[in-house]
Amino acid sequence: MVEPKIAMVTGANRGLGFEISRQLGKKGITVLMGARNSEKGEQAAKTLRGEGLETHAIALEVTDSASIASAVERIRSDFGKVDVLVNNAAVLLDIGIQPSDVKEEMLRSTFEVNFFGPYRLTQQLVPLLKKSRRGRIVNLGTQVASLNQLADPNSPLREDICPAYQTSKTALNAMTLVFAKELKEFGIKINSVCPGWVMTDMRHDDLPDYGDAVRPMSPQEAVEKLIWLTELPDDGPTGGFFSEGRSVPW
Ligand SMILES: NC(=O)c1ccc[n+]([C@@H]2O[C@H](COP(=O)([O-])OP(=O)(O)OC[C@H]3O[C@@H](n4cnc5c(N)ncnc54)[C@H](OP(=O)(O)O)[C@@H]3O)[C@@H](O)[C@H]2O)c1
Structure with missing residues (x-):
């Protein structure tokens, strides 16, 4: 019997x-839903579960080290490994x-x-990701935090002003790169x-008018x-920044 894949999704x-949990679940993956x-x-x-998916709720407040430690311990004892980690939880x-x-x-x-939440959680899940044949980490970032975009006077995203959010997500992108280097030899990819x-609670009608550059x-x-x-796959990218399937500038 093929061992089920285990995914952890924060927020x-x-x-x-x-929605990430739903689409992972539809692929037959057991999803641990952090909240x-x-x-x-x-x-x-x-x-x-009502849609026929294999899901488990995991109590996880990412700003609380004790909460991270007990979530990681529960994952270790009940599931023994992590194949996919999605650092999704964030505030704006x-x-x-x-x-x-x-x-x-x-x-x-x-x-x-x-930043500190995903960093700490990733650090603590690395041993369980190493138990996977194919560990994959995805950090949810944003192009409004791209240094390239921030430095471009003609960027259509320039009117989006949220400095704490932007700088925290730029730091998260740096985290992607430093972990990519360390984890490469273990076959773990992070992007x-x-x-x-x-259109979520975070961003619905509060954006400036970007014209045709951005569509909800x-x-x-x-x-x-x-x-x-x-x-x-094993020859896929690591240490990259992507949007809508394409590589985008840091
Ligand atoms: N929506 C967009 O247009 C957009 C664009 C670019 C990037 N992103 C990124 O995509 C990700 C998801 O965004 P979203 O639009 O789905 O946001 P959202 O609707 O506001 O959901 C945020 C999630 O994060 C959780 N969360 C917040 N603080 C937490 C904490 N301290 N510990 C644990 N969980 C916490 C929230 O839990 P509660 O329900 O308890 O508050 C909620 O489940 C974020 O990383 C965001 O930066 C979104």
Whole structure:
């Protein structure tokens, strides 16, 4: 019998995390759905089980080291390995706030969720990813945090101002690159992906007018365009930044 693949998705109770869990589940993968609110996590996992998918809720507040440790211990004892890790959970708290006006507390709380959380979780799951034949990590990033874009006076994304979110996601991209180098010899691949503009609670009608440059997508469409990064073949990329199936500048 083929051993089932195990995927861990953070922030899986709604938005892109929920849809990523659904599309992984449809591939026959056992999905561990991380949620900081256990009730919402259980409800989300139950909804997908109702669609015939194999899902389990895992209590996970990514800013809390003890919560990460107990989630990792549960995964180790109940599942023994991780094949796919999707660092999806994030917050966007400072939309429209100029860099000079962002309070230190907001900067720190954004970095806690968007950078330190995925960094700590990835560190602690590396031993379980090494037990997979084909460990794959996907970090949800954004092109509004691309240094290339930020430095381009003609970028259509230039009007999107959210400095805490942007700098935290730039740091997450650096994390992708440093882990890619370390994990290469173990066959573990890690990439960043920008899902595009997706109609979730995080981003619905609050974007500036980009003209034709950016078009909103449903979570289903966005996830269909990024799920390939969770099932990369052995000769697939690592340490890359992608959007809608294409490599994009850092
Ligand atoms: N939507 C877009 O257009 C867009 C564009 C570019 C990149 N992204 C990226 O895509 C990812 C998913 O975004 P989304 O639009 O689906 O966002 P969303 O609808 O706001 O969902 C965010 C998820 O993260 C969870 N979360 C937040 N803080 C957490 C914490 N401290 N610990 C654990 N979970 C936490 C939330 O849980 P609660 O329900 O408990 O709050 C929720 O499940 C994010 O990394 C985002 O930066 C999105």
